[in-house]
Amino acid sequence: MKRLATALLLVLCGIVPARAQTVADPIPIGIAVAQTSNIALFGQEQVNGAKVAEARINAAGGINGTKIALAFQDTGGDEAGAVNAFQNLINRDKVVAIIGPTLSQQAFAADPLANQAKVPVIAPSNTAKGIPQIGPFVSRVSAPMTQVAPHSLKQALRQNPGIKRVAVLYAQNDAFSASETEVFQQAVKDLGLETVTVQKFQTTDTDFTTQVTTVLGANVDLVVISGLAADSGNLVKQLRQLGYKGQIVGGNGLNSPNMFPVCGALCADTLVAQAYSPAAVEHNPVNKAFVAAFEQAYKKAPAQFSAQAYAAVQVVAEALAKVERDSGKKITSFELPQLREALNAALRTGPTLTPVGEIAILPSGEIDQKDFYVSKIVMQPDGTTGAFVLVTE
Known part of the structure; x- marks a missing residue:
């Protein structure tokens, strides 16, 4: 002892x-x-x-x-x-x-x-x-958005080769969204498209009338959104409610079925680049x-x-x-x-x-990933449930 x-x-x-x-x-x-x-x-x-x-x-x-x-x-x-x-x-x-x-x-x-x-x-x-x-x-x-984001823009161009004018919207108070929008804006430039307006918002915002009005006045063919699920879903909804008819591409914040009840039936046809698909099971x-x-x-x-x-x-x-x-x-x-x-x-x-x-x-801590996907949001008749459906080339 x-x-x-x-x-x-x-x-x-x-x-x-x-x-x-x-x-x-x-x-x-x-x-x-x-x-x-x-x-x-x-x-x-x-x-x-x-x-x-x-x-x-x-x-x-x-x-x-x-x-x-x-x-x-x-x-x-x-x-x-x-x-x-x-x-x-x-x-x-x-x-x-x-x-x-x-x-x-x-x-x-x-x-x-x-x-x-x-x-x-x-x-x-x-x-x-x-x-x-x-x-x-x-x-x-x-996977960083530098690897993922450009796929959705390329798919939008394949669906509509006439896209020329782009509006970019992002949540300025979120580090991820601020980083993601830089990737999107560079990809827009690399694809030879014109960014005609960049609009900022907060992740806590619920009213996007000012941003949507500016987008509509800019006569754009494509809207690119970087935000979280709730704000991005509300932004998609208000864009459609106020008359925007063009293509919408969402960033990683829209990559969740939890946004479906937010924008409801108006989520439909939004394109989202993804690092994962539950449909990719064959191999x-x-x-x-x-x-x-x-x-x-x-x-x-x-x-x-x-x-x-x-x-x-x-x-x-x-x-x-x-x-x-x-x-x-x-x-x-x-x-x-x-x-x-x-x-x-x-x-x-x-x-x-x-x-x-x-x-x-990798030794640097970065991920090396082989496969990426682009999906389109398809909503069910109930207007609150839906699915990410893989878009083929």
Whole structure:
């Protein structure tokens, strides 16, 4: 007893370093996404996708017999919420990695905390420019809009070669939307089209009369929108209600079935570039199994945010298995800081077949993704439900 007390005193005095905590069983993986606020519709899709991944991975034996356990933290819709969620996951829940947050703007605030603590972060939906550059412990499975956005513009031109004049609208208070619109505007220029008006709005706006009136007065052939689901859906609705007849191309904010009730029947025919399609199952058995499991659990087809969250959990699990295989010892025998560093390195090795197709996280933390899609929104007669229908070349 005296020897133990002496050892404890030495540790407390800093003379002998305390042994780092080992990894918990089951293995904790943090999920920091928006479950409340105006972006909760996106966050709930991510929660659903992550839960399907957890269930399937554990049913298959987990990490060589050790189960994973997702630790959920609500980021809300702002930077402070994301910072608080990350702090809880790092310091209280002792997670091996964090998947999140929902918005790029939140990532720029919260990711540096994880990077400083050397906790791997995998972004499931942060597509703004500069995310992987936050630090060496930050990566993403969400393709940046530089890769995705131009596909929808090219499809709009294939459907209507007469498009010449373009209006661009974006949410200026959202980092993702501000980044995405730069990509769209450059793509418009590269395609030889003319941007005749650029209109700004806020993600909290509900009345877009001023912007729509300007668009109508500019006599444009194409409208390109970068925003979140609620504001973008309301903008689409008001464009149609006030008489706009031309093509609408939506950014990633419109890439969710949760916008269907917002613009209702007026959502129809909007084009959206996508990094995922639930219809792409013919050559992807992982996506086929994911779609079946998701539909069984939630009675609907998965959307992109669900598929990317599933992919994020999947790549973490596969990287954990690689660490265990390469080291020859159980994950739960690792000290937590040691595992976090080994996991971060393992995440950046080799391609993985996921629901979004074959992807690889590059040494830089950026994603290398093979396949992208363009879908058209098709609404059902009830005016509140619909689907993203793949558009073929």
